Amino acid sequence: MDDNIEEKSKGIDFIRQIIDKDNETGKYDSRVHTRFPPEPNGFLHIGHAKSICLNYGIVKEYGGKFNLRFDDTNPSKEETEYVESIIEDVRWLGADWENRLFYASDYFEQLYEYAERLIKIGKAYICDLSADEIREYRGTLTEPGKNSPYRDRSIDENLDLFRKMRAGEFADGEKTLRAKIDMSSPNLNMRDPVIYRILHTAHHRTGDKWCIYPMYDFTHCLSDSIERITHSLCTLEFEDHRPLYDWYLDQLEIYHPQQIEFARLNLSHTILSKRKLLQLVESKMVSGWDDPRMPTIAGFRRRGYTPESIRDFCNRIGIAKADSLVDIALLEHCIREDLNVHANRVMVVLDPVKVIIDNYPDDKVEWLDAVNNPEDESAGTHKIAFSREIYIERDDFMENPPKKYFRLYPGNEVRLKHAYYITCTDVVKDENGEIIEIHCTYDPESIGGGTVDGRRVKGTLHFVSAKHTVPVEVRLYENLFTIPEPNNPPDDKTFIDFINSDSLKILKCCLAEPYLANAKQGDRFQFMRRGYFCVDIDSTENNLVFNRTVTLRDTWAKMQKKISK
């Protein structure tokens, strides 16, 4: 209850306002029943997550029910593989359909009967027009259509023909069942839409039982009705299908859900169109639907995103009817916020350069304590190794540093995280001028990373002990596209022209601390000063592979960028 009050003061979205009103008036006996109705013709993406979170979130808040229903009415595009991935993704996101997993194909017999009923009340007819002819007869946006010459067939003839359609007596495309509505309606959806088409194609669930398949518009609203859905939430483009749904439901005199439309999600620097995502997959521009650069649920999961962070994102973007483009920075903020509290800190050097601490004993090894998570004391500590030779990041050293660079450079003292202060004394290069060794001295008094004299160092570096490393592979990801709106490319370009060639960098020679040796697939860590990473499914015992989920916020990089501009 308190939660509700708080929600209200923050302003609830217009859909929840409608539900509140319906509950007050008792429109559906205060029942709230939603559903998520995907077509199994591709993987779910973050836009679907928005819908799932909306539908399921409402159900949790109102104590209602939530169905998962596959709208599988087009056998030529749908596959069991997609059904399986969708079930996995919805479950991973945390939505619970209990025992209500349905398929529109479960209703084929019922739907067929509804269709016969329409014929029997004179509201549907068999049309012999070809696809092209139907288009011609439909008219245009500004001109009304013409009645089909087959529009006035008798009920008996229609019924007979429809049964013959079902019996397989006609070839694909030879006939359709059409609603008899109004060919001059300004709403093209009402110009005698097709209800059933002939498709001699096996269905992933019903096999070859059917050779006629109902169209989406007919199936969808009736499926919602059959399931006693109260609020059918869908995206804006179905707004002018609503009169058609109302028409079907009214003609058949059956239970009538309330459809409410909201704006679909657009995310910057990526693409959320199943057709285009399929194109990326089929052209091998990405490794698959679950490529960590893909905006699919499977992609985000593999990338290291948590379901919590995606739900948080979906709650933050809100629900409205205005077309919008959400900045992907918000999604990144959500995963950082989650992982900051939950990911253990470890040290991994991505691009190693050797540092020799000349005054540290040759054969000595110390095992020092490292706090796992400064944000969560209960996360505990682990041991890290320290010895005379260590590796640090190549970009944590500069011979001639710019102003405000407070990492390692000749004469400068920095802190090695959890270990000692070191001061750079010398640099050794090879014949190409490449730095191969950095020499330092350390202050034994600074053990643990502080000194009794309280002197300050500005820089703190991560490192690994040279003799105590785990070699790992690291995959760095960036946005898949270089422009904010690849869906709306400038000039005569296409989204393909803006694929980011730097969206994946594979680093094969990274060095991790021993603590990571036992990391398992899916484990998430913060690599200190580098970002959040998770163990990829490509990982094996001999080759640990980490995906960078997201970088840390990097004010130094930001400063550099500004200077270079």
Add this chain to the structure above:
RNA sequence: UGGGGUGUCGCCAAGUGGAAAGGCAGUGGCUUUUGGAGCCACUAUGCGGAGGUUCGAAUCCUCCCACCCCAGCCA
């Protein structure tokens, strides 16, 4: 030039006739053994535009403008 929608800060988004919420991004500062995290502050005399109603308008009325969706036997 048909119909259906939408316009509030760089990006989302509350607001439903009585002082323009909040988040992200950005900026400045404090703090910090991650240039992380955290904390504080700043950022719309203005709500697509023009008129009108009203003591009072982002909210009501009129006209205009811009953008999105619809002419699959796809969903």
